[in-house]
Amino acid sequence: MIARKIEKELQNFYCSFDKKALLITGARQVGKTFIIREFGKQFESFVEINFYENRAAQTLFENAHDSRDILLRLSAVAEAPLIPGKTLIFLDEVQECKEIVTAIKFLVEEGSYRYILSGSMLGVDLKDIRSVPVGYMDVLEMYPLDFEEFARANKVSEDVLDALRSAFENKTPVDDIIHEKMMELFRLYLIVGGMPAVVTSYLETNNLREVIRMQQSIITMYKRDIARYDPEEKLYLEDIFDLIPGELNSKNKRFVLKNLNEHFKFSRYSNSFLWLKDAGVALPVYCASEPTVPLRLSRATNLFKLFLADVGLLAAMYMNDIQLKILNREKDINFGSVYENAAAQELKAHGFDLYYFNSKKQGELDFLVERGGNVLPIEIKSGKDYRKHAALSNILSNEAYDIPEAYVFHNGNVSADGKIAYYPIYMLMFVEKEKPLQEMIYRIDLEVLQ
Numbered sequence: 001m002i003a004r005k006i007e008k009e010l011q012n013f014y015c016s017f018d019k020k021a022l023l024i025t026g027a028r029q030v031g032k033t034f035i036i037r038e039f040g041k042q043f044e045s046f047v048e049i050n051f052y053e054n055r056a057a058q059t060l061f062e063n064a065h066d067s068r069d070i071l072l073r074l075s076a077v078a079e080a081p082l083i084p085g086k087t088l089i090f091l092d093e094v095q096e097c098k099e100i101v102t103a104i105k106f107l108v109e110e111g112s113y114r115y116i117l118s119g120s121m122l123g124v125d126l127k128d129i130r131s132v133p134v135g136y137m138d139v140l141e142m143y144p145l146d147f148e149e150f151a152r153a154n155k156v157s158e159d160v161l162d163a164l165r166s167a168f169e170n171k172t173p174v175d176d177i178i179h180e181k182m183m184e185l186f187r188l189y190l191i192v193g194g195m196p197a198v199v200t201s202y203l204e205t206n207n208l209r210e211v212i213r214m215q216q217s218i219i220t221m222y223k224r225d226i227a228r229y230d231p232e233e234k235l236y237l238e239d240i241f242d243l244i245p246g247e248l249n250s251k252n253k254r255f256v257l258k259n260l261n262e263h264f265k266f267s268r269y270s271n272s273f274l275w276l277k278d279a280g281v282a283l284p285v286y287c288a289s290e291p292t293v294p295l296r297l298s299r300a301t302n303l304f305k306l307f308l309a310d311v312g313l314l315a316a317m318y319m320n321d322i323q324l325k326i327l328n329r330e331k332d333i334n335f336g337s338v339y340e341n342a343a344a345q346e347l348k349a350h351g352f353d354l355y356y357f358n359s360k361k362q363g364e365l366d367f368l369v370e371r372g373g374n375v376l377p378i379e380i381k382s383g384k385d386y387r388k389h390a391a392l393s394n395i396l397s398n399e400a401y402d403i404p405e406a407y408v409f410h411n412g413n414v415s416a417d418g419k420i421a422y423y424p425i426y427m428l429m430f431v432e433k434e435k436p437l438q439e440m441i442y443r444i445d446l447e448v449l450q
Contacts, residue, residue, distance in 0.1 A: 021115035026142035027280025031196040044086035052093035061099035067110035084112040143349040144194030148429040193312015215316035248337035288355040307344040335382035363391025386410035
């Protein structure tokens with residue numbers, strides 16, 4: 001079994017005294033159902049109800065009067081006993097049961113059991129479920145394996161990962177042999193990606209042809225989802241999806257609407273982009289007009305780059321055996337596009353909202369994220385001239401932006417120069433958001449008013 005970071009989050013959630021339900025969202029094939037079933041083994045009783053496979057279950061909550069009524073119906077279809085205080089109830093494919101939004105409130109308030117929900121296309125099909133009032137349900141987003149999870153799956157030891165993290169934090173070079181092997185592993189990650197089934201297939205067979213076959217199967221599944229929604233709304237979903245690799249391979253990597261249609265207007269077809277984002281298939285990176293916090297205030301909604309949610313799927317959509325070219329480090333492919341896709345995927349999995357910066361006067365930066373109350377610029381360099389970064393130098397020297405540090409990720413080893421830290425590309429796995437304080441206790445002295 002491949003270890004996932006979300007396991008710890010699940011453990012923490014269900015060990016708390018707060019008995020809210022938990023919704024796991026994410027794209028198809030990221031491993032939601034598998035991880036929930038594995039977690040469910042910790043409970044004395046685990047009940048799974050799939051609303052897609054069990055059509056009769058879709059009417060479970062219709063005209064239900066209260067939690068007692070709902071639980072009676074649940075017990076009728078459950079294949080395991082409902083034991084108060086010792087049962088986890090897994091409601092899967094909840095997009096097929098729209099009454100779940102109301103039902104989950106009753107069930108959480110009743111309090112006898114714990115609940116976990118999941119499904120495919122939740123962002124598209126069941127937006128209302130995210131609006132369940134605070135106090136009833138939390139939401140966790142699940143992504144493909146990030147690079148650290150991929151490294152562990154490939155048996156990279158904790159001692160090595162600890163040494164790499166120490167090198168990242170202290171800005172000290174990595175042992176040359178370890179560095180070369182980690183670069184080799186990162187190139188493999190660009191090909192295999194982070195879809196759990198694909199990673200498992202590679203680990204079991206080491207056969208890249210089988211990896212590509214499985215990736216193509218996932219891509220076909222995504223296109224089936226697209227076809228399911230496209231007929232009524234006549235969206236450009238499949239055209240946009242197919243165009244992503246080519247747009248990333250272009251000079252500026254921005255999504256150019258005219259490549260779809262000469263008369264294409266973003267306002268008319270914005271739903272197509274939102275669909276791909278909400279389905280977890282694509283990762284938009286929006287242009288920020290200024291590298292200042294909060295970045296959201298300077299976001300331009302019609303200027304963006306569009307990455308795939310999994311870099312392995314991106315490689316599978318390219319032709320001409322790009323996988324072998326990546327492994328052989330051939331110079332006739334654009335490593336920049338796959339490097340940047342891996343970076344977008346990694347940063348998003350770590351909880352960052354993604355932006356880039358573009359200015360005619362100052363130049364363009366690959367990524368901007370917010371961390372610790374500041375903007376952190378991140379540049380991704382796939383070539384040898386990674387110390388050439390005019391735009392980055394320009395904004396760091398601009399006192400109005402007051403940016404304390406920046407990162408450049410590249411193929412070389414660790415070094416630092418002033419505000420800029422130069423890191424190997426695989427050290428993206430250590431760029432994390434600052435953890436919130438566990439407690440924020442504040443008391444005000446109002447004696448004078450009493």
